[in-house]
Amino acid sequence: xxxxxxxxxxxxxxxxxxxxxxxxxxxxxxxxxxxxxxxxxxxxxxxxxxxxxxxxxxxxxxxxxxxxxxxxxxxxxxxxxxxxxxxxxxxxxxxxxxxxxxxxxxxxxxxxxxxxxxxxxxxxxxxxxxxxxxxxxxxxxxxxxxxxxxxxxxxxxxxxxxxxxxxxxxxxxxxxxxxxxxxxxxxxxxxxxxxxxxxxxxxxxxxxxxxxxxxxxxxxxxxxxxxxxxxxxxxxxxxxxxxxxxxxxxxxxxxxxxxxxxxxxxxxxxxxxxxxxxxxxxxxxxxxxxxxxxxxxxxxxxxxxxxxxxxxxxxxxxxxxxxxxxxxxxxxxxxxxxxxxxxxxxxxxxxxxxxxxxxxxxxxxxxxxxxxxxxxxxxxxxx
Amino acid sequence: xxxxxxxxxxxxxxxxxxxxxxxxxxxxxxxxxxxxxxxxxxxxxxxxxxxxxxxxxxxxxxxxxxxxxxxxxxxxxxxxxxxxxxxxxxxxxxxxxxxxxxxxxxxxxxxxxxxxxxxxxxxxxxxxxxxxxxxxxxxxxxxxxxxxxxxxxxxxxxxxxxxxxxxxxxxxxxxxxxxxxxxxxxxxxxxxxxxxxxxxxxxxxxxxxxxxxxxxxxxxxxxxxxxxxxxxxxxxxxxxxxxxxxxxxxxxxxxxxxxxxxxxxxxxxxxxxxxxxxxxxxxxxxxxxxxxxxxxxxxxxxxxxxxxxxxxxxxxxxxxxxxxxxxxxxxxxxxxxxxxxxxxxxxxxxxxxxxxxxxxxxxxxxxxxxxxxxxxxxxxxxx
Numbered sequence: 001x002x003x004x005x006x007x008x009x010x011x012x013x014x015x016x017x018x019x020x021x022x023x024x025x026x027x028x029x030x031x032x033x034x035x036x037x038x039x040x041x042x043x044x045x046x047x048x049x050x051x052x053x054x055x056x057x058x059x060x061x062x063x064x065x066x067x068x069x070x071x072x073x074x075x076x077x078x079x080x081x082x083x084x085x086x087x088x089x090x091x092x093x094x095x096x097x098x099x100x101x102x103x104x105x106x107x108x109x110x111x112x113x114x115x116x117x118x119x120x121x122x123x124x125x126x127x128x129x130x131x132x133x134x135x136x137x138x139x140x141x142x143x144x145x146x147x148x149x150x151x152x153x154x155x156x157x158x159x160x161x162x163x164x165x166x167x168x169x170x171x172x173x174x175x176x177x178x179x180x181x182x183x184x185x186x187x188x189x190x191x192x193x194x195x196x197x198x199x200x201x202x203x204x205x206x207x208x209x210x211x212x213x214x215x216x217x218x219x220x221x222x223x224x225x226x227x228x229x230x231x232x233x234x235x236x237x238x239x240x241x242x243x244x245x246x247x248x249x250x251x252x253x254x255x256x257x258x259x260x261x262x263x264x265x266x267x268x269x270x271x272x273x274x275x276x277x278x279x280x281x282x283x284x285x286x287x288x289x290x291x292x293x294x295x296x297x298x299x300x301x302x303x304x305x306x307x308x309x310x311x312x313x314x315x316x317x318x319x320x321x322x323x324x325x326x327x328x329x330x331x332x333x334x335x336x337x338x339x340x341x342x343x344x345x346x347x348x349x350x351x352x353x354x355x356x357x358x359x360x361x362x363x364x365x366x367x368x369x370x371x372x373x374x375x376x377x378x379x380x381x382x383x
Numbered sequence: 384x385x386x387x388x389x390x391x392x393x394x395x396x397x398x399x400x401x402x403x404x405x406x407x408x409x410x411x412x413x414x415x416x417x418x419x420x421x422x423x424x425x426x427x428x429x430x431x432x433x434x435x436x437x438x439x440x441x442x443x444x445x446x447x448x449x450x451x452x453x454x455x456x457x458x459x460x461x462x463x464x465x466x467x468x469x470x471x472x473x474x475x476x477x478x479x480x481x482x483x484x485x486x487x488x489x490x491x492x493x494x495x496x497x498x499x500x501x502x503x504x505x506x507x508x509x510x511x512x513x514x515x516x517x518x519x520x521x522x523x524x525x526x527x528x529x530x531x532x533x534x535x536x537x538x539x540x541x542x543x544x545x546x547x548x549x550x551x552x553x554x555x556x557x558x559x560x561x562x563x564x565x566x567x568x569x570x571x572x573x574x575x576x577x578x579x580x581x582x583x584x585x586x587x588x589x590x591x592x593x594x595x596x597x598x599x600x601x602x603x604x605x606x607x608x609x610x611x612x613x614x615x616x617x618x619x620x621x622x623x624x625x626x627x628x629x630x631x632x633x634x635x636x637x638x639x640x641x642x643x644x645x646x647x648x649x650x651x652x653x654x655x656x657x658x659x660x661x662x663x664x665x666x667x668x669x670x671x672x673x674x675x676x677x678x679x680x681x682x683x684x685x686x687x688x689x690x691x692x693x694x695x696x697x698x699x700x701x702x703x704x705x706x707x708x709x710x711x712x713x714x715x716x717x718x719x720x721x722x723x724x725x726x727x728x729x730x731x732x733x734x735x736x737x738x739x740x741x742x743x744x745x746x747x748x749x750x751x752x753x754x755x756x757x758x759x760x761x762x763x764x765x766x
Contacts (some may be wrong), residue, residue: 027448029638043546046765052667076493128638128639128640144676158737185629186629187623187624187628188624188626188629188646189615189618189619189620189623189624190621191629191644191646192615192623192646192647192650193615194609194648195611195644195647195650196608196611196612199604199651201607201610204586204605205588217501221582223578224582225583225586228578228579229612230577231575232572232576237570237571239577240570240571240572241571244571245571246568246570246574255411255412255510255671256511257507257511257581257667257671258672259676261574263571263574263575264574264578288638291643291644291664292636292643323706330478344444363696
């Protein structure tokens, strides 16, 4: 816990819940008649509302991106290394908005919320939401905050897909897109890993077709397995090797089916920890949103045509050891933007942390983002 | 089913079961008081027993490497593309031996066998066996067949680890080692994937701590999950992309948690298919044998020192798209052999099939093996 809040922190923050009473039509054809969006803001919105930055979270993220909820918090928000006064996303100049996505489990309406039509939790009946649906819901929030145009929309991984979708769907409402550690669509291998995770959750006998809360239980084993597997794909072989190698948990081998190696112990810990803080139906939904993301599908798989409508400038960043969304996948986005005559900056960061690198304060990464965000600030002051 | 047996097939083969009544001491400290080894042979042993080749199988392989068990067989043995008259491992010249490993589930003593001490199946009480244990049991078979020295020991993946171990442990009993698609030890990531597979099996409510046969059930879900995950690691992203891409199962998206993409359907099929033909306790045991394999451990992690005792010549082969045991891992073996002054040939095969490439008739791969095996035949005729 921070005895005192660090000087470069956004400090103590309080999430705000916005209730929306008009329906949101979703890609799946269903609508949410009403819903809550929980969000946090850091910094001050300027008088012409030109300095607002939207942070989009990835699979297991939420609205708490920076600062602390209380003096008892052990850790700040998930991207505190990038957001704060004098940090890359500088809250001395920018008004940062971070929202929990619909379908989430941290306060925005999702499977754990009460379905107003039944008086019971949605559970598995919560509709599948897509990246374009999230963009639409984020636009509702922007409207409520009187933000006509984002100075930037920023995200990593699934968050970057939202930044890309903003630029494609609502070109006049976004000046810059920061697309970090992402891909224009999932590969068969990416989908395959998601399907294993989903199968693990769904085959847990405590899953009860998603109605586990009505059975007062949780599919801990299945969700834990999904998290273990996810964790392997977020890290690189190299990073795991550097951190754990073949280190044993005890001095000698046991020759049994218990834990022998530290990496096994670490994965078990990660899985137990995650199960307590995340909802299995939300996990399923997030993996589906990933699978479905494919903006070029409507454009005959022509990514350059897909991004032709974009007005925003883009910064695309990838990490050398990211094998979930490798640099080649980011380069597909860059190539499409260039083909379409768009302004794009690309940086491939040497990093051994795998996909998770996008969450880490890697000097060259933070430096590039800082320089780019200075341009975002300058552009926001022009308008 | 083959209406007629192809001319380049070893033809109809019948497995042979050898019962050994003297105990085998295992690495774990326990012994098997007696055990069965099931094996097949192809070709004829020459008069001085100098033309014998041992084929070692990988995780889910068995003794049926080539030919057909009956005219009704739909498929030949698992490595029929490499073993037969005029094939790379040429049965016109060589006597090929292929054994199901101890701990397996296809006829050699393993978890599904009856424990003579209890009259019940071993199940989870079957001792964990290691790669060195397998080499020792294969040496018992060699003794029975009066084979003092193998012309070659050949394997891919976990099979290659056995070939390597033969060369290290029993240097005067092996002339050539063919080490294909392998690694000198598992990385933390390799172990992590194995641990997810094991956790899936062990957390299946039908696992019953491994005593599922006593409950007349099978941990289908868990073993199926393990297989799905294994399958992803055996294929490359590229191969999956080429085979399935983002192809949908139906024409339109369902926006539900069922199968949307062909890759999901394929993985489900693979998993259902596997569960019917493989034992979960054997799967656990095989993954442990992989985890434990680390011959350099006794040599202070010095792989060159580990291979210093080797008298065999080696052929090491890797495949460009194999990310389970990448070419870099094979190069570690090559570097160690070269440092130790051993004779080694190395080939990195351009192939997009991932780890599974070692099972496939890729022209350059088969050609290199064929050329190398001609030297093995020549060397065997010299002795």
